Amino acid sequence: MKEEFYTRGRWQNWINKIKESGFTLQESEEDPSAAVFVYAMDDVVLACLKVIARCEHGTITKEEAISTIDEIREIVSERDDSLGEDATLMLESLNASLSAVFLASQRYIDGGYDQKTPLADMVRKAATAEEAGRMEEALGILSDIGARVIGGEAVPEEAFAELPYCMTAELLDGIDAISAAQVGDDSYKEDDGSEDDGEDA
Template structure:
């Protein structure tokens, strides 16, 4: 039976938690209701890392791993019109960040990415590509940055200095979430699928 790494029920649970949070956009970044978006992102990131771990263990093929990431992406792209304007805007931002998680995961699985150019230089190239309206090029560069972070590298602090407010910055939030998830609960690395605990809901 094909394994589900993430389910619609799981995502709907986060959508319901967002509704219950009563989130509104405020001047303060310390709004406790915003935490639910961070937790939702972490949950999705860990699901993607679990796919990668299974692929590295040889439990699933590269093709199945790529397909599994696509399925997760399809699930979290669903919208709920009853969230309200503020929560919907925040969810759009979350999905932009998750885009980087998905493309980075798939680039890492496929391999063959630039592993030598300094990450700071690559970030600058991604920003420049976006400013030149070459979004596909920017996304390609970001996917390589994310793949290297999945591989164990860290984004240098200088990345965030002088970084303009742009889509690339939001996408980098997703890559940063990958790094944070790897520092946190790394039990996914040992999960080879031999004892599936069924925690998909």
Template structure:
């Protein structure tokens, strides 16, 4: 599609500050506490899982339009950057436990955001082995090279967006750390893509500001 036609795409709000703030409101209302029973904590922690999924779906809508040449590379990257800015905007403290969970949400989404950007830019090797990339990311974290670790993790995410799957064995053997949190975001991308492809067929007039 010619560039001038891309620029004529009607404005569509893939994600908004209001939407993010609604999720923060839900998190506050949950009264989540880490020390509660596993069953109660699981029920209340669902809001944080849903926060992640909602952002992931918004980003998948962007990449779906990019794939259909309804958005240029520059437009897609700009929108993804806007969504990332919303997620990483300053958040007023709520409670120690909830603040920790929101920070965990943002950490997992960081891996996802870089993956989406790498995918749009084509900055990944389609022939790479995801299990080897995961090992390389873990090794880089162990060497305190977090920039390299994030790059390897993002390449995993780009391959997932291209249609590959995360190897269960490699994911199960992940040591606790920031790479594991980033890969949670990649796993959320995979789950969203498997769960439904509705993000590929959305209405310009969808009213999605309220959650």
């Protein structure tokens, strides 16, 4: 039986927690209820990293790994109209950031990405491509950046600081979440599929 790395039930748990949080957008101060979105993102990122680890252990093929990332993307992109306007906007932002995680994961699995250009230069190239309306090019560059982050590199802090608010910046938030997950619980790296806890959030 095919293993499920991420289920609809797991994502629904996060949707329920978002509803329970009573999240609202606040201009004057950061809303503590926003933390649930960070936790949800981390959960999805770790699922993707687990898929990659299984692929590197040879438990699943590259094709199966790429297909599984697509399945996770489909699960988390489903809308829930009962969240309310503020939470829906935040969830859309989360999904935008996660799109970079999915693209980066698949690019890393597939291989053949740019491993030489300095990451700060690549961030600038992605932002320039977006500004010129070449979003497909920007996404390709960001996929390469994310793949290298999965491989252990880090995007320089100044590269984030130089960016205006744009889609490239939002996508880089997702790539930054990969870095954060990798310095946290890294038990997924040794997970070869011999034991599966199967726990939901």
